[in-house]
Amino acid sequence: MRRRRHHALIAATGLACALALPPAAQAAPAPAAPALARPSPERAVLAPDDGWAAAEGGTTGGRAADPAHVYTVTTWAEFRKALADAAGSPSVIRVKGTLDALSDAQGTPLTCDDYAADGYSLARYLAAYDPAVWGRENPVSGEQEELRAASARNQDAQIKAYVPADTTIVGVGRDARILGGSLQVKDVDNVIIRNLTFEDTFDCFPQWDPTDTELGNWNSEYDNLVLYNATHVWVDHNTFTDGRRPDSEQPYHYGRLYQQHDGELDIVRGSDLVTVSWNVLADHDKTMLIGNSDSAATTDRGKLRVTLHHNQFKNLVERAPRVRFGRVDTYNNHYIVQRSGYGYSFGIGLESQLVAEKNAFTMPTGVSAGRILKKWKDSPVTTADNYINGKHIDLLAVHNAEVPEETLRPDAGWTPTLRTGVDDPRAVPRLVDGAAGAGKLR
Numbered sequence: 054m055r056r057r058r059h060h061a062l063i064a065a066t067g068l069a070c071a072l073a074l075p076p077a078a079q080a081a082p083a084p085a086a087p088a089l090a091r092p093s094p095e096r097a098v099l100a101p102d103d104g105w106a107a108a109e110g111g112t113t114g115g116r117a118a119d120p121a122h123v124y125t126v127t128t129w130a131e132f133r134k135a136l137a138d139a140a141g142s143p144s145v146i147r148v149k150g151t152l153d154a155l156s157d158a159q160g161t162p163l164t165c166d167d168y169a170a171d172g173y174s175l176a177r178y179l180a181a182y183d184p185a186v187w188g189r190e191n192p193v194s195g196e197q198e199e200l201r202a203a204s205a206r207n208q209d210a211q212i213k214a215y216v217p218a219d220t221t222i223v224g225v226g227r228d229a230r231i232l233g234g235s236l237q238v239k240d241v242d243n244v245i246i247r248n249l250t251f252e253d254t255f256d257c258f259p260q261w262d263p264t265d266t267e268l269g270n271w272n273s274e275y276d277n278l279v280l281y282n283a284t285h286v287w288v289d290h291n292t293f294t295d296g297r298r299p300d301s302e303q304p305y306h307y308g309r310l311y312q313q314h315d316g317e318l319d320i321v322r323g324s325d326l327v328t329v330s331w332n333v334l335a336d337h338d339k340t341m342l343i344g345n346s347d348s349a350a351t352t353d354r355g356k357l358r359v360t361l362h363h364n365q366f367k368n369l370v371e372r373a374p375r376v377r378f379g380r381v382d383t384y385n386n387h388y389i390v391q392r393s394g395y396g397y398s399f400g401i402g403l404e405s406q407l408v409a410e411k412n413a414f415t416m417p418t419g420v421s422a423g424r425i426l427k428k429w430k431d432s433p434v435t436t437a438d439n440y441i442n443g444k445h446i447d448l449l450a451v452h453n454a455e456v457p458e459e460t461l462r463p464d465a466g467w468t469p470t471l472r473t474g475v476d477d478p479r480a481v482p483r484l485v486d487g488a489a490g491a492g493k494l495r
Contacts, residue, residue: 094223094247094248094494095115095123095145095147095221095223096116096145096221097116097221097245097247098111098112098113098114098116098245099111099112099113099245099287099328100473102470102471102472102473103287103328103330103360103471103472103473104327104328104329104330104359104360104362104382104471104472105325105326105327105328105358105359105360105380105382105471106285106286106287106326106327106328106360107328107471108326108358108471109285109326110285111285112243112244112245112285112286112287112326112328113219113243113245114143114145114219114220114221114243114244114245114287115139115143115144115145115146115219115220115221115245116143116221117143117219118142118143118144118145118221119142119143122138122139122142122143122144122145123144123145123147124138124139124144124145124146124147125147125149125225126146126147126148126149126152127149127150127152128152128153128156128160129152129153129154129156129214129234130156130157130158130160132146132148132152132214132231133214136214136215136216136217136220139217139220140217141217142219143219143220144217144219144220144221145220145221145222145223146220146221146222146223147223147224147225148222148223148224148225148229148230148231148249149224149225149226149229150228150229150230151228151229151230151231151232152230152231152232152234153232153233154211154212154214154231154232154233154234154235154254155211155212155232155233163211165208165257165258168204168205168207168208168211168257168258169204169207169257169258170200170203170204170207171200172196172200173197173200173201173203173204173258177197178197178198178201178261179306179307181193181195181196181197181198182197182198182261182263183307184263184269184307187263188263189263189264189267189268189269190263190264191263191264192262192263192264193260193261193262193263198260201258201260202258202260204257204258205256205257205258205260205274208256208257208258209274209275212233212234212235212254212275213234213235213237213275214234214235214236214237215237215239216236216237216238216239216241216244216246217241218241218242218243218244219242219243219244220241220243220244220245221244221245221246221247222236222244222245222246222247222249223245223246223247223248223249224247224248224249224250224491224492224494225248226492227491227492228250228492229248229249229250229491230249230250230251230252230491231249231250231251231252231277232252232253232296233252233253233254233255234251234254234277235254235275235276235277235278235279236251236277236278236279237279237281238278238279238280238281238283238286239279239280239281239282239283240281240282240283241283241284242283242284242285243284243285243286244283244285244286244287245286245287245289246278246286246287246288246289246291247287247288247289247290247291247494248289248290248291248491248492248494249291249292249491250291250292250293250294250491250492251277251278251291251292251293251294251317252277252294252295252296252297253294253295253296253297253298253314254275254276254277254314254315255273255275255295255298255313255314256273256274256275256313256314256315257313259271259272259273259311259312259313260272260273261306261307268308268309269307269309270309270312271306271309271310271311271312272312273312273313273314273315274315275314275315276315276316276317276318276319277293277316277317277318278291278293278317278318278319279316279318279319279320279321280318280319280320280321280324280327281321281322281324282322282323282324282352283324283327284324284325284326285326285327286324286326286327286328287327287328287330288318288327288328288329288330288332289328289329289330289331289332289494290330290331290332290489290490290491290493290494291332291333291490291491292332292333292335292490292491292492293317293318293332293333293334293335293337293340294317294333294335294336294337295314295336295337296336298313298314299336300312300313300314300337300338312338314337314338314339315339316339316340316341316342316372317334317337317340317341318332318334318340318341319341319342319343319345320341320342320343320344320357320359320374320379321342321343321344321345321349322345322349322352322353323349323352323353323356323357324356324357324359325356325357325358326358327358327359327360328359328360328362329359329360329361329362329364330360330361330362330363330364331362331363331364331485331488331489331490331493332364332365332489332490333364333365333367333489333490333491334364334365334366334367334369334373335365335366335367335368335369336367336368336369337369337370338369338370338371339370339371339372340366340369340370340371340372340373340374341372341373341374341375342372342374342375343357343359343374343375343376343377343379343381344357344376344377344378344379344402344403344405345377346377347377347402347403347430349377349378350378350403350404353377353378353379354378354404355378356378356379357376357377357378357379357380357381358379358380358381359374359379359380359381359382360381360382360383360469360471360472361374361381361382361383361384361386362382362383362384362385362386362472363385363386363476363481363484363485363488363489364386364387364485364489365386365387365389365485365486365489365490366386366387366388366389366398367389368389368390368391369395369398370394370395370396371396371397371398371400371427372400373388373398373399374399374400375399375400375402375427375429376399376400376401376402376405376407377402377403377404377405377430378402378403378404378405379405379406380406380408380465380467381405381406381407381408382408382469382471382472383399383407383408383409383410383412384408384409384410384411384412384469384472384475385411385412385413385475385476385478385481385484385485386412386413386481386485387412387413387414387415387481387482387485387486387489388412388413388414388415388425389415390414390415390416390417390420391417392417392419392420395420395424396424396427397424397425397426397427398414398425398426398427399425399426399427399434399448400427400429401426401427401428401429401430401432401434401461402429402430402432403429403430403432404430404432405430405432405434406432406433406434406465406466406467407432407434407435407465408434408435408465408467408468408469409434409435409436409437409439409448410435410436410437410438410439410469411437411438411439411475411476411477411478411481412439412440412478412481413439413440413441413478413479413481413482413485414439414440414441414442415441415442415482416441416442421455422441422446422448422451422452422455423451423452423454423455423456424452424455424456425448425452426448426449426452426461427459428456428459428460428461431461431462432461432462433461433462433463433464433465433466434449434461434462434463434465435463435464435465436448436449436463438478439478440478440479440481443479449461449463
């Protein structure tokens, strides 16, 4: 009883003393740690280990830009001026609304006729090089081909925009768009491109090549975005599409499609250390080329290290991607295949070392899984834990069984380690379709 009363007295005395202290002397709860603010999109950098662009120093773009080198642009002319002014300093370029590359300095719309050299017309070109007249043995030459080339140079000077080193280009809001332009990341290091829609980069003046296959072909220039001898590049949350001018609506001349689009995103000529994440690449033919030529071994061998993850490849014909030389890691991408026109997804080219793991395919009935892989040259490939319509499939085994004349070898010879947030491939369609593309940057 005494011990209990003694403890009660001590407790009461302590409480009385505490109540007697002035408020400043009483113990206060520890302040909560301040929440770490997520950097704004224009200051964001690539996370450690997020693909090849995180290697060898990482990719920071224009994070260090001072206020004088943060630009907001609303026209194509303003955009190209900002790119020119940005050269030499870390810079951020904020794209607001639609930048129409086919417009003059005042924003007045231009047409293909505005670039045509005097004396050129498609009708005259078609008459001059009709296979019934010209034949199919020799490349085209002569006056109309020279005028076509001059017209093409006029368009080239208008629609290309060159990105300097240490630059971040980011779309503002949900509707930032580059229409008809070709963004060139050439001979530079440390570039970030995010939250933009690249639409309808088309060639006004395709060239007819009667020697391209037995029937000839129309060949076009201009990619929506091209990386040319570029290093440390992060391409994230963008949308690439033919948009208003799909190939399916273009005419045929000489019995061949009048092809006015080239690639959506090409990575070529010694480019290296690239991460392509959370993009949508849709409704296109020749989608993504990694390594542009078998003859480029001296520039490409040991480079073209590229990571593709959490991208949606939708309704494409081919090249998602086609690879030469590079060590390319493709994981957690969603491939939505259309019923007609589909060629292949993974193109296996000279000395390529492609790893294709934990991807998801949504394929219609009647399209064979053996077509997902395409052998261009004998190179090994790693495929593991991929799913088609929710069911596990061994892509390599199915391809080799269905296309024995194009048998591919297993084991690309390396194991990717630069990965973050690897998801169960069965969850990939829901995750990617809900969060990939422009306007969905969080």
